Ligand SMILES: CC(=O)N[C@H]1[C@@H](OP(=O)(O)OP(=O)(O)OC[C@H]2O[C@@H](n3ccc(=O)[nH]c3=O)[C@H](O)[C@@H]2O)O[C@H](CO)[C@@H](O)[C@@H]1O[C@H](C)C(=O)N[C@@H](C)C(=O)N[C@H](CCC(=O)O)C(=O)O
C-alpha cells in the first residue's frame with residue numbers, strides 16, 4: 033500500500049515520501065521487516081526513538097513518531113520521518129486500513145474484573161445459535177482453531193488486549209476463516225495505549241471498577257478515564273453501551289454518555305440490582321451446584337438457572353446475555369441461552385476428588401475486589417473452615433498487596449500466603465507486604481508446597497480457594513517462565529493422597 037493511501041487524512045506526508053510502498057508496520061523494531069513502517073513511540077519503560085536506527089537497519093522504509101524535536105543523529109536520516117501528535121493512534125488507524133477486514137459484529141468488555149468471563153460467555157451464546165464467533169483476551173483467541181488457518185498462525189502477544197498491529201493483522205485471517213462475531217477484552221492499558229482504535233466496536237460493556245493497576249494509572253480517576261475511552265470515543269455511532277449501574281463508576285459513565293446528547297445515537301442498557309436498571313436482577317440464589325437468577329426486563333421476569341457458582345458469575349452471564357440481545361439475538365436465545373453457559377477455565381473451577389471430601393476451587397482473583405467476591409461466594413458452602421491460598425504478582429500495583437491481605441484475613445478462616453508470579457521482584461518482600469495486613473496468615477512457599485500443605489490439612493466441610501493464577505500454565509520468576517498450573521498441581525497432589533490412603 034502506498035504511504036499516501038495508508039496515512040491519508042492521518043498525517044502530512046512529504047511529496048517525496050507519498051509513493052513509498054509499505055509492506056507492513058510495527059511499533060517494535062524487533063518485528064520490523066524490509067519495507068515496513070516503524071512507529072517510534074514513547075513507552076513506560078523506554079522510548080521507541082532509541083530503536084529507530086535498529087528499525088532502519090532491519091529495513092524500515094518510513095518512521096512514524098511524535099512531535100518532539102528531532103535530535104542528532106535523527107535529524108539527518110535518509111529515511112523519511114513523519115511526525116504526528118499521537119503516533120499510537122495513527123498507527124492503529126493505519127493498521128485498520130492496511131489489514132482492513134474486521135468481523136461484522138465486534139463487542140468489547142471493559143472493567144476491573146469479569147472481562148474474560150463475560151467475553152467467553154458472549155462467544156458461547158453466539159456459537160450456540162451457530163453464529164461463527166471468536167473471543168480475544170487473556171485466554172488468547174478462542175472459538176476458532178487458529179492452527180487450521182492456512183498456516184496463518186495468529187501469534188498474538190500474551191496480553192489481555194493485543195497491540196493494534198497484532199490485532200488488526202489477526203482479524204484478517206479470522207474473517208477469512210468465516211468469523212462474523214468477535215468479543216474482545218478491553219484492558220485499561222490497551223485503552224490508554226490506543227490498542228483498540230480503528231476497530232468498529234458496535235457494543236461496549238462495563239462490568240465494574242475497583243482498585244487495580246494503580247502503578248500504571250496513578251489514581252482511580254485516571255483509571256476510570258482510561259476505561260471511559262471505550263464508551264466516549266471508540267464505540268461506534270448508534271452503538272450499544274451496556275453498563276452495570278450498581279457500580280458508582282457505571283452510573284457516572286451513563287451520565288457522561290447522556291450528557292453527550294443525541295449526536296452519537298448511543299443506546300444505553302443498564303443492569304444491576306438497582307431498581308432503575310433496564311435489566312434488573314431480582315435475586316440470585318445458590319441451589320445445590322447451580323445458581324437461580326431472576327431478572328426483570330420490560331415488565332417480564334426471567335428465571336434463569338446457571339451451571340456455575342459465585343453471584344458475580346451470574347452478573348457476568350447477564351452482561352453477556354444483554355450484549356447478545358443487543359447484537360440481534362432474541363431474548364429467548366440471549367437470556368434463555370444463559371442456562372447453557374460453562375464458566376471460563378480457572379474461574380471458580382472445582383478440583384474434585386479430595387480424599388476427605390473437602391471442596392477445592394481454583395479462581396483467577398488477583399485484585400482486592402475479586403478476592404472478596406470469590407471468598408464471599410464460597411462462604412455459604414463452608415460447614416467447617418474456609419481456607420485461602422494466594423500471593424500477588426510482582427511488577428504490578430504494590431498497593432493491592434496489603435488490601436488483599438486484609439480482605440483474606442477478614443473473609444477466610446485460614447490464610448496461606450505464597451508466591452504468584454514474582455517477575456522481577458523479590459518474592460519474600462511481596463509476601464511480607466501481604467502478611468503485614470493479615471495477622472492470621474501463614475507463609476508457605478514455593479506455591480506447590482503451599483498447595484500440598486493446605487490439601488493435607490483439609491477435612492470434610494472445608495473449602496480451599498486457590499486464588500490468583502486461575503487458568504495460567506506458567507509461573508514467572510525472575511526472567512524464567514516455568515511450567516505451573518494450580519489445577520494440575522492440586523489434581524496431582526490429590527491423586528497422590530488418594531494413592532497413599534489405599
Ligand atoms: C506497561 C505496558 O503495557 N507495556 C506494554 C507496552 O509497552 P510500552 O509502550 O510502555 O513500551 P516500552 O517497553 O516502554 O517500549 C517503548 C516502545 O519501544 C519499543 N521497543 C522496545 C525495545 C526494542 O528493542 N525495540 C523497540 O522498538 C516497544 O515496542 C515500544 O513500542 O507495549 C509493549 C508492546 O506492545 C507491550 O509488550 C508491553 O506489555 C508488557 C509486556 C506488559 O506486561 N503489559 C501489561 C502490564 C499489560 O498490558 N496488561 C494489560 C492489562 C491486563 C489486565 O488486567 O487484564 C493487558 O492488556 O494485558
Ligand SMILES: Nc1ncnc2c1ncn2[C@@H]1O[C@H](COP(=O)(O)OP(=O)(O)OP(=O)(O)O)[C@@H](O)[C@H]1O
Pocket residue numbers: 143144145146147148149150170192217239240344345347348378379380395396397398401402403405406502
Ligand atoms: N463481575 C465481577 N465482580 C467481581 N469480581 C469478579 C467479577 N467477575 C470476575 N470476578 C473475579 O475476577 C477474577 C477474574 O475474572 P475474569 O478473568 O473474568 O476478569 P478479567 O477482567 O478478564 O481479569 P484480567 O484483568 O486479568 O483480564 C475471577 O476469577 C473472579 O475472582
Ligand SMILES: N[C@H](CCC[C@H](N)C(=O)O)C(=O)O
Pocket residue numbers: 170192398424425426428452453500501504
Ligand atoms: N492481567 C493481569 C493478570 C494478573 C494475574 C496474576 N497472576 C499476576 O501475575 O499478577 C495483569 O497482568 O495484571
Ligand SMILES: [Mg+2]
Pocket residue numbers: 147148149169170171192217
Ligand atoms: Mg481477562
